[in-house]
Amino acid sequence: MKERFKLLPGGLLLFIPIAVGAQTPTFGQPTISGIQGVGFEQDIRLDPTNPSRVYTSVPGSLSSDTSWIWHSEDAGKTFKWVIAGAAKEGKPNVCSGGGDTELAVDTGGNLYFNDLTLANFSTARSEDHGASFLCSNSGVPDTLVDRQWYAVDGNPRTGNGLGTGAGHNIYLVNDEIGPGAVPCPVSGLVNNVLAMYRSPTLAGGATAGLNSGLLRRSPLRRAATRESWATMK
Structure with missing residues (x-):
């Protein structure tokens, strides 16, 4: 509701309410990004070094050993597999995969890809926008x-693995299944925990996004959420 003012004799102001119609939200033309692949639980990441570059990824299935990464160089108007995607298949690297996927892009434009496998995470880094990993x-x-889930702090390629100072790390948080009977003040003994890792390791920036060292485990109810991260101290 807006108001209009009218000056009356004697210097008095009259406030006249003006009804304003509700603004209907509008959307642009939809763009299909998951071309040449199946999948679900798609994620999207922007490149802070190039406002026109967008990445998305989805898992295929653990049995397929394949997940996909698409990129857009025109601010999301069109999408293609990253250049490293194998012809007619799309698998972006030689490591195992097919489960949940996660992407991150650091302030240097390096692309990080995390692909769930039956035993661990397949982790990858590209320094040429997905042309190689x-x-x-x-x-x-x-x-x-x-x-x-990933969170990037600056450019991990410049880190030394000591975790000293901001701007040189990539953090990974995830659910872990069955590490033991962990006491939780709310739900008692639980079988799952939330774990946080940091990369690079002490081996230096060359390990950024490829290998991570454990920071902390925290009791977790089975339904893992992004908000759970904030409770880890």
């Missing part, structure tokens, strides 16, 4: 992991 089949030191 370095990857590892054992991204974290634990097993039976699930539901992963």
Whole structure:
């Protein structure tokens, strides 16, 4: 509701309410990004070094050993597989995969890809916008992991693994299944925990996004949420 003012004799102001119609939200033309692949639980990440570059990814299935990454170079108007995607298949790297996927892009434009496998996370890094990837089949030191999320702090390629100072790390948080009977003040003994890792390791920036060291485990109810991360202290 807006108001209009009218000056009356004697210097008095009269406030006249003006009804304003509700603004109907509008959307642009939809664009299909998941072309040449199946999948679900799609994620999307923007490249902070290029406002026109967008990445998305989805898992195929654990039995297929394949997940997909698409990129857009025109601010989301069109999408294609990243250049590293194998012809007619789309698999972006040689490591295992097919489960839940997660993407991240750091302030240097490096692309990080996390692909769930039956035993661990397959983790990969591309320094040429998806044209090629370095990857590892054992991204974290634990097993039976699930539901992963990334958070980037600056450019992890410039880190030394000591975790000193901001701007040189990538953090990974995930659910871990069955690490033991962990006491929880709310739900008693639980079988799942929320784990947080940091990369690079002490081996330096070359390990950024490929290998991560454990920071903390916290009791977790089975339904893992992003909000759970905020409770880890």
